[in-house]
Amino acid sequence: MKKVPTLDIRRYDTDRDAFVAELGAAYREFGFCCISGHGITPHLIDGAYDAFQRFFALPTETKMKYHVPGTGGARGYTPFKIETAKDSRYPDLKEFWHIGREIDRNSPFAAVMPPNIWPAEVPGFREFSYELFDALDLLGTRVLRALALHIDLPEDYFDNKIDQGNSILRPIHYPPITEANIPNVRAGAHEDINFITLLVGASAEGLEVLTHEGNWLPITSEGDAIVVNIGDMLQRLTNHVYPSTTHRVVNPQNSNARKPRYSVPYFLHPNPDVMLDPLPQCITPDNPRRYDDAISSHDYLMQRLREIKLI
Numbered sequence: 059m060k061k062v063p064t065l066d067i068r069r070y071d072t073d074r075d076a077f078v079a080e081l082g083a084a085y086r087e088f089g090f091c092c093i094s095g096h097g098i099t100p101h102l103i104d105g106a107y108d109a110f111q112r113f114f115a116l117p118t119e120t121k122m123k124y125h126v127p128g129t130g131g132a133r134g135y136t137p138f139k140i141e142t143a144k145d146s147r148y149p150d151l152k153e154f155w156h157i158g159r160e161i162d163r164n165s166p167f168a169a170v171m172p173p174n175i176w177p178a179e180v181p182g183f184r185e186f187s188y189e190l191f192d193a194l195d196l197l198g199t200r201v202l203r204a205l206a207l208h209i210d211l212p213e214d215y216f217d218n219k220i221d222q223g224n225s226i227l228r229p230i231h232y233p234p235i236t237e238a239n240i241p242n243v244r245a246g247a248h249e250d251i252n253f254i255t256l257l258v259g260a261s262a263e264g265l266e267v268l269t270h271e272g273n274w275l276p277i278t279s280e281g282d283a284i285v286v287n288i289g290d291m292l293q294r295l296t297n298h299v300y301p302s303t304t305h306r307v308v309n310p311q312n313s314n315a316r317k318p319r320y321s322v323p324y325f326l327h328p329n330p331d332v333m334l335d336p337l338p339q340c341i342t343p344d345n346p347r348r349y350d351d352a353i354s355s356h357d358y359l360m361q362r363l364r365e366i367k368l369i
Contacts, residue, residue: 060269060275061275062084062088062090062091062092062267062275062277062285063080063084063091063092064091064092064093064094064279064280064283065077065080065081065084065091065092065093065094066093066094066095067093067094067095067096067197067200067201067204068095069095070200070203070204074207077204078204078207078208079208081201081204081205081208082204082205082208082209085205085208085288085300085301086299086300086301087270088267088269088275088303089267089287089288089293089300089301089302089303090267090277090285090286090287090288090303090305091285091286091287092277092279092280092283092284092285092286093197093201093256093283093284093285093286094280094281094282094283094284096197096282096284098190098193098194098197098258098282098284100282102186102189102190102193103190103258103259103282105182105186106186106187106189106190106229106258106322107259107320107322108182108186109180109181109182109183109186109187110155110183110187110229110231110320110322111231111320112180112183113155113177113179113180113183113229114153114229114231114318114320116177116179116180118137120179121135121137121153122135122137124155124175124177125137126175129172130363130368131154131156131368132156132158132171132172132226133156133157133158133172133173133174133175134155134156134175135153135154135155136153136154136155136156136368137153138151138152138153138233151232151233152230152231152232152233153230153231153233154228154229154230154231155228155229156226156227156228157174157187157188157191157226157227157228157229158171158172158174158224158225158226158227159171159191159195159222159223159224159225160173160174160188161222165222166331167222167224167329167330167331170224170330170356171224171330174188187227187229190227190258190322190324191225191227191324194227194256194258194284194324194326195225195324195326197256197284198220198225198253198254198256198286198324198326199216199217199220201254201256201286202216202220202253202254202326203216203217205292205300209296209299209300209337209339209340210339211337211339216253216328219328219329219332220253220326220327220328220329221329222329222330223253223326223327223328223329224327224328224329224330224355224356224359225252225324225325225326225327226252226324226325226327227322227323227324227325228322228323228324228325229320229322230320230321230322230323231318231319231320232264232307232318232319232320232321233318234317234318246306247268247304247305247306248304248305248306248366249289249290249293249302249303249304249305250287250288250289250290250302250325251289251290251291251325251358251359251362251363252289252290252291252292252325252326252327252328253288253289253291253292253295253326253327253328254286254287254288254289254292254326255286255287255289255323255324255325255326256284256285256286256323256324256326257279257284257285257286257287257321257322257323257324258284258321258322258323258324259279259320259321259322263276263278264307264308264319265277265278265285265305265306265307266305266306266307266308267287267303267304267305268303268304268305274306274308287302287303287305288300288301288302288303289302289325290302290358290362291327291328291334291355291358294334294336294348294349294358295334295335295336295337295340296336296337296340297336297337297340297341297345297347297348297349298340298345298348299340299345307319307321327355327359328355329355330354330355330356330359331354331355331356332354332355333352333353333354333355334349334353334354334355334358335349335352336348336349
């Protein structure tokens with residue numbers, strides 16, 4: 059049976075050519091790879107998860123203090139049954155919180171990247187979540203360096219295109235499922251919007267990826283591995299060399315359905331002014347240019363947020 063590979067990113071420093079080749083092959087095949095050896099400590103991951111669980115356990119009226127209507131959930135809290143996968147009849151069974159990049163408020167991007175909101179009721183929330191944001195941002199930068207080399211770009215090609223990226227850390231709570239025959243799933247089939255997504259703690263069952271053959275392949279990470287997948291912005295920039303693969307979070311068919319599920323994806327975005335035009339290196343006779351219209355990453359993001367009913 060096919061399996062999404064787990065690769066040790068320390069090999070980027072010790073066995074670079076082979077690592078880059080294996081990583082590129084994994085993404086061309088699945089759009090997904092599990093990354094181990096990343097150095098993000100269990101203390102940080104466990105501390106962040108603990109803070110997030112304490113937030114989600116607060117009364118609804120307390121959490122709703124941090125819901126900012128009309129912003130697409132860009133910062134703060136988004137309650138249950140708002141986000142809806144594109145073309146899905148049913149909203150997802152989840153609530154979540156958004157933490158964004160802290161930028162200088164004089165930045166040209168300040169208008170589209172608001173300041174963070176922090177829940178006063180949860181000690182440690184701010185410290186753990188932003189330290190995790192930074193750690194995943196650094197890891198994502200390393201993954202993108204390897205992906206750049208795989209398509210014959212300079213290693214640092216992406217560095218100055220993501221240093222002010224509109225990236226999001228999203229702690230998610232999927233509640234216990236108590237009703238039989240519920241039509242909603244925890245997260246409907248979808249593709250991510252951004253460059254790459256790094257998912258911390260995907261050890262709980264439910265995440266599935268759609269293969270080229272049209273089968274749903276379960277992914278659970280092993281040990282401390284972080285699941286990293288391609289988003290639509292990178293798919294577009296690389297003219298589909300790196301595919302953004304459809305995935306979903308299904309409801310468990312066992313007693314785990316009656317347990318809450320938590321996950322923490324980090325959506326690594328390019329800077330808002332990056333143009334998502336296919337790279338010349340990714341246009342070949344076998345893979346002709348797929349997009350003729352120019353669009354910035356910010357305009358693309360707004361278009362997609364409307365589709366999933368967040369704005």
